[in-house]
Amino acid sequence: MRAATGAGLALLVAMPLLAQAAGPDYGEFGIFGLDRRGAVWIAAQLHLLFAAFVLGVPMFAVVIEAIGIFTDNERYDKLAKEFTRLLLVAYSATAIWGAILVFFISTLYPRFWVYLTAIFAPSMWLYAALFFFESFTLYLYYYGWDAWKKGAAKKFHWGLGILLNIWGTIVMFIANGWLTYMMSPPPDVTVDTAPQTVQLWSAINNATWMPINIHRLIANVVFGGAIVGAYAAYRFLTSESDEERAHYDWMGYTGNLIAIGALIVLPFAGYWLGREIYEFSQQMGITMMGGFMSWLWIIQAFLIGVLFLAGNYYLWIGMGRIPGAERFQPYIKWMLLVLVVGVIVWATPNTMIASRDEVAAMGGQQHPFLGVLGVMSAKNTAVNLMILTTFLSFMLYRRANKEPVVSWAKTGTMLQGAAFAIAAVIVVFYGIYGYFVTAIVRIGFSVYQVLAVLATIIFVILIDSAMLRGAKSRGEIQWGKMPARSQYALLILAVTFTWLMGLMGFARSGIRQHWHVYEVIRDTSEQAFTPALGPAATMISICVAIFFGLVGMIFWLGGLAEKSVYEETAK
Amino acid sequence: MNLKHPFWQGVLVLVLAYVVIKWGIGYLLPMIGVPSAPVPSTVVTQYMLTVLVGVLLYMSAESDRWAAFKAPMVRTMVDPGRRALRGILLVGLPLLVGWVAYQGVKPSFGAPATLRSIHPAPPNSITFRGATMELAGLENPLRHSGDMEAHLAVGNAVYTRNCVPCHGDLLDGQGHFASMLTPVPADFTNTGTIVQLTESYVFWRIAKGGPGLPNEGAPWNSAMPAWETILDENETWSVILFLYERTGSTPRTWEEEGAEGEAH
Structure with missing residues (x-):
């Protein structure tokens, strides 16, 4: 008001x-x-x-x-x-x-x-x-x-x-x-x-x-x-x-x-x-x-x-x-795949809207197989991977017309890639582990997942800023x-x-x-x-x-x- | 059909996705021993819509690919050599849309798809046999007093006497009466039921049953009786202990400063 x-x-x-x-x-x-x-x-x-x-x-x-x-x-x-x-x-x-x-x-x-x-x-x-x-x-x-x-x-x-x-x-x-x-x-x-x-x-x-x-x-x-x-x-x-x-x-x-x-x-x-x-x-x-x-x-x-x-x-x-972004085009379909699967998982309802026959076939309002996607473990994992993917899109966009000139450019890029991979592994690990612990422990896992993603974002940006200093342009x-x-x-x-x-x-x-x-x-x-x-x-x-x-x-x-x-x- | 062409690639992805969602999950998984069931049509629609958006985004994210993707459709609409196909589509597509609309609105004998919250919000306090009980922060008192084996024996007896006909002797919701009830009785072995709940919540549900469900989100459908007229407090807590012990699960616990929840 x-x-x-x-x-x-x-x-x-x-x-x-x-x-x-x-x-x-x-x-x-x-x-x-x-x-x-x-x-x-x-x-x-x-x-x-x-x-x-x-x-x-x-x-x-x-x-x-x-x-x-x-x-x-x-x-x-x-x-x-x-x-x-x-x-x-x-x-x-x-x-x-x-x-x-x-x-x-x-x-x-x-x-x-x-x-x-x-x-x-x-x-x-x-x-x-x-x-x-x-x-x-x-x-x-x-x-x-x-x-x-x-x-x-x-x-x-x-x-x-x-x-x-x-x-x-x-x-x-x-x-x-x-x-x-x-x-x-x-x-x-x-x-x-x-x-x-x-x-x-x-x-x-x-x-x-x-x-x-x-x-x-x-x-x-x-x-x-x-x-x-x-x-x-x-x-x-x-x-x-x-x-x-x-x-x-x-x-x-x-x-x-x-x-x-x-x-x-x-x-x-x-x-x-x-x-x-x-x-x-x-x-x-x-x-x-x-x-x-x-x-x-x-x-x-x-x-x-x-x-x-x-x-x-x-x-x-x-x-x-x-100019120069063509080299990243092949990655788009994989990033899109992660996002589409992420949306599917994230929007899967735990309690499904179903007809009487469908409920009877499922044995309840929850689906025996898709039910695993309806809980927070799956959803937190999906959304964290979607955030990581979006950040990756942005980094590729940012990098597209630049060519780093620092001597450690290759190592820097590998470190960035490793940071993405480690964050993804942490997110997926806690997502799966969440199914085997009690709710009170599982809630704590979402904090680890989020911290892994945030740490990666900060780490990758820091490396990128240093690496792209004085970088050659591939075109405006x-x-x-x-x-x-x-x-x-x-x-x-x-x-x-x-x-x-x-x-x-x-x-x-x-x-x-x-x-x-x-x-x-x-x-x-x-x-x-x-x-x-x-x-x-x-x-x-x-x-x-x-x-x-x-x-x-x-x-x-x-x-x-x-x-x-x-x-x-x-x- | 050239599968290297973006248009046919898009069609192929959609067909594959439909096959996997409609038949792969519903029928193929049970054949290899993974518990599954046909996916409700609302969820199939939701998934297919997401895949369709994904296909269109991919095709239009790059100008050349987008032009190539649209080319067969544009040709069909303007090419003089495709007059017959165009005619079929211009008649067939509206008919298809009409048929789908008709299927959606025609009267049928089946009950409509329902949206039911299986975990209604509990009240902060209830009256149990005339006494007021605060549910927030309440734990099962039997976990800290008396002999656990004795409590479980009482719980077992209570369950066998009262709950088996609906919830089944395996606690899986497959009792003798189960097939006649809609919604079916809760399956306690499912991770979506008692594992998600605090014991005070389960106490409330047993004590008040279907008649005690809150007005919020009414009308409720539940054949569950209000057991407070039959079971006393000790028996109710005992059968709760039994449910968790027999299914090998642990109840949701309270946080030190309060409670936390998950989306359902």
Whole structure:
């Protein structure tokens, strides 16, 4: 939940006292066939997606600006500015959806709103103030871009970018406090606790607050990169000159690199969040992973498989524009084989959807042979091998047009190969060994698998950096010479990330089941049931479609603004 | 058919994958002594979709290969010499799609494919014969008190008297009544059942049975009775000990600070 304007919020914070006196628990809503929950759902989802946009893209912009400053390459500076321009419109969209959300909650769930404001009012005022600072820092950051272009002024400008990110992050942390309180209120808060007696800090600093903060922070970097990639793809496909195509091709590559790079560390934050949910409530944990919501994880596995396939595919096609990459072409089919088998294993359900006859033939809901692929040992092994393969794709891409000149190049390459092989052996070994130990020991094995992969990534990059110093070039990358289908891979990445955010957000929120605040405030409305996966997936897909419709408009506006600037300069 | 041509290579991979998934896993493996069964159609579709995406990605990852892959299809659509084939495809493909759609929606006597969570979320606490029991962190008290042999003897007797008709004398879910039940009774020798669970979870399931399954994810189908009306606490813990001992497995244990789970 990210709110709207300060004035609107202050007014709404004052409403509780009026509502508390008398009035219904729930307001009525029935427009476009939506009930009150549907209305709040769409507003919250779209607000969250735009909030991720305006948090993720500044992170991207400030990193890219720094690269431009420290490498003295104006191309990066231009890229960072181009994105900041998109942010101006995206901020308005975030605020509008935030306002709609607040109005919906306060009018459709008045009693619950009273409860929340009784606990969180001071944090809501702070939130509105920070949103104000954040907006003005953004205006300074964008409109001061050309004024503070050189020397110390440029560093000051970059500082504004950092400040923008700090404001945004604090704003997100505050809103996370509200929503995580609904999931995991402090243990001393019960059905009988008066909201006025709940300590603000203990309500914010609840069991899942920090894990959600970290998970969302990293996810925003991923999302920012993916949105940049989608924008670049859109502009690439509509480009009319080679120069433009080259620029947007390079932009798409950079966005994809950041998205996939951050994606690799995201599962660790998710794992921490999952642990905290289990520790807070075993029931909630099992509902999420083993019960009703478990099928969402199969959908998630499939969609993450799409991310891996699309990310690698983009790199492989990209190798077509790099002189010298031909020598790595024969490896592609083997890497693809690992990825396809990995996706198959990762998305194999433990409990299969089967007809009565099929269940009878299997002797239960689990398949006697494929059942071994349905447990975490197999899945951890598959995903770690997929991460290793993706990293290998990236290393081949990076190496494609370079020829190391250091004397130990051959040894270095062999060491890199050995590191890959050792990591793969460790991952497979613990994957198989996991079947022969108890669950509690097996969980520990995933840590060894992940450490082996991370250590390999660090080791291989260190060797590569030293080895490619002063390397001979086999030819420059021919930016812009990419077939159109590569750009659709970037668009698929952005849509898939967005879809995942909606689906897994539903899992996080849905595990509260029939509670507004878990085991404290019961949902007594007629929508107290948890929606089935089909209607939930439909609702989320509608949100994703609306989001991309609006984002498409923002992209179009971005192009329009640039065109007018270009035409003025030409005159 | 030239198998060096990308198009036919792609077709061959798809056909091979289908043969392996549909018949290799379902029928070939049992012939060589590996326990298996036909793969449910939902999973066949999921696997084949993944393979199809893989084939298309490989073919289009390189421009020359992509052009070669598409060439037979393009030729079929525009070559004047292929008018007859084109006609057959333009009529046949929509008919095929229609037939598949019809197969999917036509009324049938079979029960529809179901999605059932076999490990529903347990409550934090239950009432057992009127007394409240906290399930979180609860361990089997008989593991730390009394004579283990005696506990197992009690468990054996309880199991033989009450559980064998459905769960079978080999604990494999193949009791005399099993074939008449849907879903079939749990197979305790399967690594997906009691090995995945804490003993407190198993206690809850035995005590409350089908009628005590949570509303979440309803409707539930289970013929399991609520045994708390027949077995006392000691008998229930004893039969749990017996289940793990007889199947040679160990229950899931609690972490020091809490519990951890796995996806199902």
